[in-house]
Amino acid sequence: MTPVTGVIRYPRSVPRSGAEARRRLRQAALELYRERGFDQTTAAEIAARAGVNERTFFRHFPDKREVLFDGEAELRAALLRAVVDAPAGLEPFEVLLRAFRESARGLEANRPFSEPRWEVVAATPALRERELAKHAWLTDAVADGLRQRGVDDGVAGLAARTGWAAYQHAVQVWIVDPSRSLDAHLLDAFDGLRALTSAAPPTRAGPAS
């Protein structure tokens, strides 16, 4: 528990800007989740380690989970923009691959910070669930972007879901095998998906169930 200290005198290093407070809260949360586990950590403890008060925590994040998903709104906006702004005339999977390659550059640059975060998320069901929900939300943005390009509604949904699945497969492989770039793994995943679909016969020729 956080000790009761009466009126708190912040150290001089207390963050003034919102962005700096968010960064410190993210870092403090990640450290505490790794040291004690997510369930054993309170928002007050995260705030204390970050040198802010609990109200500041809740001004920036609605709950203990969201603190590890900061920046998702910007990521969503960037993905959507990359899909919408891709050159005209590209096929849906070409558009998605371009957008994912651009997004992947951010992941590659952030790997040193992201690596401990992945470990915590993978080990904590409550965080893993939140992550999957965020991915569904990002997938919806990608589908919306394709629709804004004039792609048929159903095709956009199918392309977004399956393309996203291939992207996430690439990320998982790259987490385990960083000897090759995420970009290389991503190209492999899209080529692998092409190989999988072309190896199977068209469904209507398959045996009726």
Add this chain to the structure above:
Amino acid sequence: MTPVTGVIRYPRSVPRSGAEARRRLRQAALELYRERGFDQTTAAEIAARAGVNERTFFRHFPDKREVLFDGEAELRAALLRAVVDAPAGLEPFEVLLRAFRESARGLEANRPFSEPRWEVVAATPALRERELAKHAWLTDAVADGLRQRGVDDGVAGLAARTGWAAYQHAVQVWIVDPSRSLDAHLLDAFDGLRALTSAAPPTRAGPAS
């Protein structure tokens, strides 16, 4: 709140078997979540409506969310078996399509019960997150099944993720458009995925990022 009634005398219709208690708890939970919302419903209230006590609820389900995901372990086992037991010599996507078609028959038969459940899950973030976690767990089972058939580790993961994504796309389309069978939507999704991959050029020929 549940009224305090001292020693409870159950009506004669009180369920004797575990399976019947589970069925009644599922039904009661679904009704209450629709009437009041998930957040406003307690396990005790679900138990009361089902004619059992709260301890019985927690003997069957660890929390308020799991009560809407009963039968997932059986579904996982059935999917895994369908993948492992598919005839030798089939390509990974042929194996998956067979397994998903079989699984889809269960969904089609259960639509009258499932439809109100989908509405509640879609409208409740906590349930939607749990559902996505279950899907990730089912996807892992499918990948394991492919590996047991001798499919390369990476290919198995990619096929399971992208095939599952196509399956879930089909389910979503079918929920909105039940005028065609889920089976027809599922075949469309696999054919649509083939069309998407073959329309885009191989990635290595694409522009470098």
